Amino acid sequence: MLTELMHRLGRYLDAPDEWLPSLNRANGSTRQQRTERSVACVQLLRASLKYLDLVTMRVGVPSTGGGMQNLTLPFLAKQAGLDQRRAERAMRDLQKAGLTSVWPRCERINDGNYRGLAAIKYVPPALFGAFGLAKWLRHERSKAQLRQQMRAAADVKQRRGDTREHARGRLWMAGLKNGVAECADRSRPGPTGASRGKVVDAEAEFERQIQIRAGQIKQADPSLDHETCFRLARQQLALPRR
Incomplete structure (x- = not known):
């Protein structure tokens, strides 16, 4: 299903207003989003979907103890084939369009200052619905939850x-x-x-x-x-x- 959504995201490049109008207007202009900017957003979304946990809809890698390791934007940019500045701009567009939620994190260090950590990122179920995959998503999430419960019981x-x-x-x-x-x-x-x-x-x-x-x-x-x-x-x- 995730592979199918990655494929269908390409439809946005042909008809932005038909598939993801909120992203097409994320730059605050009435003009259509520029092609290179659209491609960057699609590529960054595809990179996020590669590491999407269906149970929580969180982007990350499972870690020991049932936790989740968050992924940095530079890491996702590399996966998407984007440079840092273009990835940052695409992430801002995705947030404005409601296609990605980002929760910044930091930790206090010895000298009393704070150090930034990889932010928590989520992909909304509405993204799947926009491409006709809402029912399939519910089915796959139920299966993923069952697998998680079975693993926990086995542990x-x-x-x-x-x-x-x-x-x-x-x-x-x-x-x-x-x-x-x-x-x-x-x-x-x-x-x-x-x-x-x-x-x-x-x-x-x-x-x-x-x-x-x-x-x-x-x-x-x-x-x-x-x-x-x-x-x-x-x-x-x-x-x-x-």
Whole structure:
């Protein structure tokens, strides 16, 4: 649908008053908008539509956490193939015509001054209606909203699953530590048989290292089962299975 609107915007160049009269009169003159100015407006609109979020009708790039990264005018000008001055003039015309809404933003810096940020830009649904795409837009926005809700639900489910798996991994590690402590207690040599005690100590230390490494593998990948963790631990320690 966005591609179709980009294509239909070309009709404005052939009949400005028929398709977007508000843009044709944006310069405050009764004369028809000059061709190069019309082309700049159309190109800037097309560049904005490339990054349009249908749910919010906001121009930008989705960022982590469900936010939106705003785009600067120089970036859109480059996408539209326009120089900075012509892009600025086209943006003013689009705002006057009601075809783009711009909300300036700034942030305070350390010295108490303010620094400008990329403005928030919106494209009105009326632009689609002007080219006979209002019904199609409503349909696509409903689909986009559904996809967004499904992604959000999947993210919540994934986070819950990760939390459960990591909790299980921590409990498993605690159980391994307790088992290692019991094994070490049983392996301590008595008053006699010192040489046998050294062998037992070596075996106990080997098993302790295996269990610790298996626990680390489980924490790194909670989806692995008990047997796989121990098999990988033995392989990584490069010692044969006893």
